[in-house]
Amino acid sequence: MQERFCKCGSRVIVQYSNKKSEDWMIRFWQMGNTFGKTIRTCPHCGCRLDINSLC
Secondary structure, eight states: OEEEEOTTOOEEEEEEEOOSSSOOEEEEEEOSTTTTOEESBOTTTOOBOOGGGOO
C-alpha cells in the first residue's frame, strides 16, 4: 500500500494487487473511521480518483 494525496491535499491509501495476470488492480482507501471501505471519489472534494492525478 502507498500513501498518496488528492489535488486538494486529502490523504488516500492506494493498494495495487495482481492476481496472477498481466492486469494490475488499483484500489483506493480512506483513512479514518471508515478504513477498509474502497472509495472511488475523494472524501474531501468529491473528485474522481485516478492514480495518474494523485501526488
